[in-house]
Amino acid sequence: MVLVIDTSSGRSALALVGQDGTLAQDVIAARREHHLPARTRALADPGLLTAVAVSLGPGSFTGLRVGVSYGVGLAMGLGVPLLGLGSLDLQAARACEPATALVEAGRGRLYWQEPGGEPGLGEPAELPAGLPAVGWLEEATAAAVRAAGRRLLGDRELAGFAEAAAALLGRAPELGYDTVKLKYMQSFRTVQE
């Protein structure tokens, strides 16, 4: 059974995906405290995990470091494979229809990705039009997305986090414990560039 960790947004998400298709999830609002060890133990006996999958971003600077550090440590300690997922892919997989995936980028900006497209970074008004959007957004950011004329899919229109994670695990690449690289898109340009 695989533990999936996504701390790329203001929600701290854990899922458990069993070989037999059983699913469990624990998604809470989180700022500084994620309580990942206790929440993991509440989901499963960690000794039974066969792999750990971590969301590599893009997303929250501190959140990603909390979740990925925990995931790497757990996988190393158990000696099980570490798998990498994309935060935008996870959001897109929650939608039952083609949708633009969104993740908070800070300062009211968004990471976004259309189906089959490359990730982008910009203001809500710069989002591609057409498809509905899916993401775990702060209240103010969600309001800005709606004000820009984009429809945000609601939780009732979406699959659960565990279902989304389960759909992606088969394609998740295995990572080296010591070569994990977070996906982060710089919004600052260096002058030399």
Place this chain on the structure above:
Amino acid sequence: MGTTTSRELVTGSPEETEAAAEGLAHHVRRGDLLLLGGEMGAGKTTFVRGLARGMGVSGDVMSPTFQLVRVYAGEVPLAHVDLYRLSTADEIADLGLDELLDQGAVVVEWGDRIRDAGAVRVAIEVVGEHRRRLRIEEAPSRWCW
């Protein structure tokens, strides 16, 4: 993006530079980014010291040349960043500036190494042994003076 305003002033001593920065502090809000430029010894840290004092920070202000980021607690938290030892975009990405700006204001020494629309640029030019010309550019127009 709102309209911006600029200002230039000349100070005759480090104390005057610190006082000038202290006088700007009441304009600074969460999410504001100040990029400081100026050669070694121009007074960038002196400027930050005045800014921090004006923002109600008690305690020492030192250039975080090796820690890279120091965060001073205050009504608006002030993150003090030094890019002196950094140059590549990857290294700068590892500072998490976006997140620091969500939490408070950010002032960056050697900030002329990065570009950001919406940042206030402060250039400190050495015009004499103790005299400095401060050019404050692209400040939000609410920084009325």
